Amino acid sequence: xxxxxxxxxxxxxxxxxxxxxxxxxxxxxxxxxxxxxxxxxxxxxxxxxxxxxxxxxxxxxxxxxxxxxxxxxxxxxxxxxxxxxxxxxxxxxxxxxxxxxxxxxxxxxxxxxxxxxxxxxxxxxxxxxxxxxxxxxxxxxxxxxxxxxxxxxxxxxxxxxxxxxxxxxxxxxxxxxxxxxxxxxxxxxxxxxxxxxxxxxxxxxxxxxxxxxxxxxxxxxxxxxxxxxxxxxxxxxxxxxxxxxxxxxxxxxxxxxxxxxxxxxxxxxxxxxxxxxxxxxxxxxxxxxxxxxxxxxxxxxxxxx
Numbered sequence: 001x002x003x004x005x006x007x008x009x010x011x012x013x014x015x016x017x018x019x020x021x022x023x024x025x026x027x028x029x030x031x032x033x034x035x036x037x038x039x040x041x042x043x044x045x046x047x048x049x050x051x052x053x054x055x056x057x058x059x060x061x062x063x064x065x066x067x068x069x070x071x072x073x074x075x076x077x078x079x080x081x082x083x084x085x086x087x088x089x090x091x092x093x094x095x096x097x098x099x100x101x102x103x104x105x106x107x108x109x110x111x112x113x114x115x116x117x118x119x120x121x122x123x124x125x126x127x128x129x130x131x132x133x134x135x136x137x138x139x140x141x142x143x144x145x146x147x148x149x150x151x152x153x154x155x156x157x158x159x160x161x162x163x164x165x166x167x168x169x170x171x172x173x174x175x176x177x178x179x180x181x182x183x184x185x186x187x188x189x190x191x192x193x194x195x196x197x198x199x200x201x202x203x204x205x206x207x208x209x210x211x212x213x214x215x216x217x218x219x220x221x222x223x224x225x226x227x228x229x230x231x232x233x234x235x236x237x238x239x240x241x242x243x244x245x246x247x248x249x250x251x252x253x254x255x256x257x258x259x260x261x262x263x264x265x266x267x268x269x270x271x272x273x274x275x276x277x278x279x280x281x282x283x284x285x286x287x288x289x290x291x292x293x294x295x296x297x298x299x300x301x302x303x304x305x
Contacts (some may be wrong), residue, residue: 062275181234
């Protein structure tokens with residue numbers, strides 16, 4: 001009996017060790033991937049942000065300069081302008097996509113006919129590549145043959161050169177971003193709506209609540225955690241936005257659409273000031289991390305209540 005018990009314990013310890021070894025082996029590719037494509041680039045970003053860099057005759061030179069790169073940021077008018085433009089752009093895009101995506105999801109969810117077709121139409125823009133979106137909107141906003149100006153002409157209005165004026169260019173990039181990423185909000189909200197227990201809504205209707213009251217007092221409170229997650233996701237996406245803005249306006253005219261991502265790209269690629277560009281990038285990474293951290297802590301507080 002003793003030998004059997006010892007043998008059982010031995011087999012149990014070996015099986016446990018085997019499971020642990022299997023888990024380590026299964027996680028190893030992910031750890032290697034994370035180290036190569038996340039940890040090491042972040043390390044280089046931090047290192048370069050404290051360096052003064054220079055490229056001479058094809059050779060790269062760097063020297064430690066402390067916090068000098070970070071001190072340059074508030075004194076750089078182009079960086080300050082890019083930060084202001086990014087804040088305004090991000091605020092408008094987040095609010096408009098949340099409103100449009102939530103409204104669209106509620107309309108499709110309450111529709112009795114063509115629900116499948118409407119769902120596919122709403123989702124379509126999100127699967128289009130940013131380069132294709134940019135080319136398509138360049139054609140739509142073209143001053144001579146663009147669809148928008150053709151509509152204005154049919155209404156007796158003067159055609160506009162949308163991407164050549166400050167206000168027109170900024171409104172255009174906001175519209176393009178909202179059009180492209182509203183389907184992401186739509187999918188989240190639509191999934192949340194389908195997850196709501198219909199008995200709760202039926203109980204509200206029995207109590208005399210109309211559709212507006214159901215939305216305000218039952219549906220939106222239930223969807224609030226989902227909306228908060230989407231708001232954080234869209235904030236990160238809008239701060240990181242690059243493709244469409246670069247292809248549509250390249251940050252112009254006169255910096256009206258110069259998001260911080262475009263400004264960092266200019267310093268990295270055109271100016272070749274890798275230290276200063278790294279310092280700016282590190283600030284953006286820190287801001288995004290702070291946003292995620294605040295959202296996570298708020299979510300934990302809500303769960304603990």
